[in-house]
Amino acid sequence: MTAKPAIAVIGAGLMGAGIAQVFAAAGHRVALFDAIEAARASALARIRDNLAAIGLDPQAADAVILHDQLATAVADVDFVIEAAPEDLPLKQRLFSEVEQAARPGTILASNTSVIPITAIMEKLGDRTRALGTHWWNPPYLVPLVEVIRTTDTSNAAVAATLTLLASVGKTAVEVKKDIPGFIGNRLQHALWREAIALVAEGVCDAKTVDDVVKSSFGARLAVLGPLENADLVGTDLTRSIHGYLLPALDRSTAPSPYLDRLVDEGRLGFKSGEGFQAWAPAQQAALRERVTKHLMASFGAPATIGE
Numbered sequence: 001m002t003a004k005p006a007i008a009v010i011g012a013g014l015m016g017a018g019i020a021q022v023f024a025a026a027g028h029r030v031a032l033f034d035a036i037e038a039a040r041a042s043a044l045a046r047i048r049d050n051l052a053a054i055g056l057d058p059q060a061a062d063a064v065i066l067h068d069q070l071a072t073a074v075a076d077v078d079f080v081i082e083a084a085p086e087d088l089p090l091k092q093r094l095f096s097e098v099e100q101a102a103r104p105g106t107i108l109a110s111n112t113s114v115i116p117i118t119a120i121m122e123k124l125g126d127r128t129r130a131l132g133t134h135w136w137n138p139p140y141l142v143p144l145v146e147v148i149r150t151t152d153t154s155n156a157a158v159a160a161t162l163t164l165l166a167s168v169g170k171t172a173v174e175v176k177k178d179i180p181g182f183i184g185n186r187l188q189h190a191l192w193r194e195a196i197a198l199v200a201e202g203v204c205d206a207k208t209v210d211d212v213v214k215s216s217f218g219a220r221l222a223v224l225g226p227l228e229n230a231d232l233v234g235t236d237l238t239r240s241i242h243g244y245l246l247p248a249l250d251r252s253t254a255p256s257p258y259l260d261r262l263v264d265e266g267r268l269g270f271k272s273g274e275g276f277q278a279w280a281p282a283q284q285a286a287l288r289e290r291v292t293k294h295l296m297a298s299f300g301a302p303a304t305i306g307e
């Protein structure tokens, strides 16, 4: 039996630890690097807790080896996935260092949420092996990973990445153009822009926006995509609706002044106890639990160790 590809993950935070967990649970050797001691110190316990929470063996975390040096983490692996903070110069520096230390054939992937991969990888000598793998939170429950190619990325690198991700139970899709936000975050934030505008214009409060979504098209979205829905109702009806509605939708090209005010006033959401709404600790815990239970019920048991 040939060994499964070895993985290095850069950044042991929310996403990096979760991505490391997915590969460890599927029997891969995983090197996990973080520059911050506290992140390294807590990473394995977080992975064990999350494995247990979804009914998998916490011992799978033993396949994750922590590193305090980037060069040693990436020296002997087949794939590098970067999940460091969303900071372009930092990501560029990390990949320059990775290029020096990794083998020539190692595939280099960034988990950036919205930064174009071309910009992150622009300083590399060989960009044919560089691409994006955009995972969703929590990585061990949400199946989608968007695989983003640049004009430099080789077909072989894209194919190997799609194969690897499918082998650990992910729904991997190819994004053929390296545009900000890729596919999922463009769709998601188009909706958030309009949601914030509705509140800012006094049409309804934040809870009502969320209630409307959850009680209507949100409940259908997991089984009825927007373009399936357009076909279901008819492209003719869709065109007619767009003729009336699109001119009335928010088209701002900068963050809403309403959002600016929340941030400036320190209303940062869960972390400050209030954002669009107030969040007591018990309400935060209840919401997190509701989301985890829903994702577990929707997507079933994730990949476990073995074939």
Ligand SMILES: NC(=O)c1ccc[n+]([C@@H]2O[C@H](COP(=O)([O-])OP(=O)(O)OC[C@H]3O[C@@H](n4cnc5c(N)ncnc54)[C@H](O)[C@@H]3O)[C@@H](O)[C@H]2O)c1
Residues within 6 Å of the ligand: 010, 011, 012, 013, 014, 015, 016, 033, 034, 035, 036, 039, 082, 083, 084, 085, 086, 087, 090, 094, 111, 112, 113, 114, 134, 135, 136, 137
């Ligand atoms: N949080 C999400 O829902 C989500 C979803 C998809 C993609 N992303 C993207 O994934 C990346 C990581 O996000 P996150 O939410 O895990 O952030 P996070 O803050 O939880 O984790 C980032 C980690 O990087 C570490 N770090 C800081 N400097 C470093 C360095 N020089 N080298 C290596 N590690 C360093 C930090 O110690 C921390 O552990 C970002 O690019 C983010 O945009 C986040």
